[in-house]
Amino acid sequence: MEKNPIIALDFSTTVEIKEFLAHFHQEQLFVKVGMELYYQNGPEVVKWMKSLGHQIFLDLKLHDIPNTVERAMKGLAALDIDMINVHAAGGKQMMEAAMSGIIAGTPTGRQRPKLIAVTQLTSTTEKAMQKEQFIETTLLESVLNYAKLTQAAKLDGVVCSALEAEKIKDQTNDQFLCVTPGIRPSGEASGDQKRIATPENALSLGASHIVVGRPITLATDPVAAYHQIKNQWNGVK
Numbered sequence: 160m161e162k163n164p165i166i167a168l169d170f171s172t173t174v175e176i177k178e179f180l181a182h183f184h185q186e187q188l189f190v191k192v193g194m195e196l197y198y199q200n201g202p203e204v205v206k207w208m209k210s211l212g213h214q215i216f217l218d219l220k221l222h223d224i225p226n227t228v229e230r231a232m233k234g235l236a237a238l239d240i241d242m243i244n245v246h247a248a249g250g251k252q253m254m255e256a257a258m259s260g261i262i263a264g265t266p267t268g269r270q271r272p273k274l275i276a277v278t279q280l281t282s283t284t285e286k287a288m289q290k291e292q293f294i295e296t297t298l299l300e301s302v303l304n305y306a307k308l309t310q311a312a313k314l315d316g317v318v319c320s321a322l323e324a325e326k327i328k329d330q331t332n333d334q335f336l337c338v339t340p341g342i343r344p345s346g347e348a349s350g351d352q353k354r355i356a357t358p359e360n361a362l363s364l365g366a367s368h369i370v371v372g373r374p375i376t377l378a379t380d381p382v383a384a385y386h387q388i389k390n391q392w393n394g395v396k
């Protein structure tokens with residue numbers, strides 16, 4: 160079955176979203192609602208997109224004390240989303256609390272959303288990590304450490320760069336999700352992203368999902384850009 164790239168809908172208004180989604184007519188998409196959209200439009204925007212039949216990754220990256228994260232997740236799990244995340248830096252206990260909240264909040268009979276944890280943001284370099292976070296290992300070791308902590312907390316997978324996906328799979332298991340932003344078709348501007356990969360690289364390195372924002376949302380023809388990336392991600396020549 161063909162895999163859909165997850166489109167990062169980094170817009171602030173529903174007017175912009177409607178205009179963007181209209182290009183795709185009735186096509187079913189996997190979309191990511193992030194902080195910009197959610198904080199300005201709230202749960203209604205998620206309910207509305209779900210009613211259109213799209214799969215939803217709610218990318219709010221929760222990071223707080225376990226009790227707060229558990230209670231927040233309980234509320235968010237009622238939203239009929241497909242995927243949600245926390246920061247692995249919040250620790251094992253916080254991640255376990257997040258999962259308890261998800262399980263408690265998912266209505267009976269509905270599948271719970273996948274819960275994944277951010278390792279190191281794809282905008283972080285090894286140098287910045289060492290200098291600013293006082294982590295003395297390599298960036299890869301830090302990502303692998305967070306991935307193993309996430310697995311120990313029984314979450315479904317991580318957010319990482321596609322560059323790290325192969326090593327993460329080796330050290331966890333094949334079912335462990337590697338959801339990878341920082342995707343740039345070759346020749347595309349990286350912007351603030353530092354650990355980037357093309358859709359073809361992501362496929363060959365074993366990423367389970369790719370997240371793509373600006374290469375699609377800022378394209379002159381977003382539908383053509385989406386399908387080109389989707390084909391590359393599915394290995395269609």
Ligand SMILES: O=c1ccn([C@@H]2O[C@H](COP(=O)(O)O)[C@@H](O)[C@H]2O)c(=O)[nH]1
Nearest residue numbers: 167193279280281340341370371372373
């Ligand atoms: O490590 C991370 C975690 C999340 N993101 C999010 O993915 C998209 C990427 O957008 P682009 O425009 O393709 O760069 C964006 O919404 C980020 O918040 C990430 O980039 N890296």
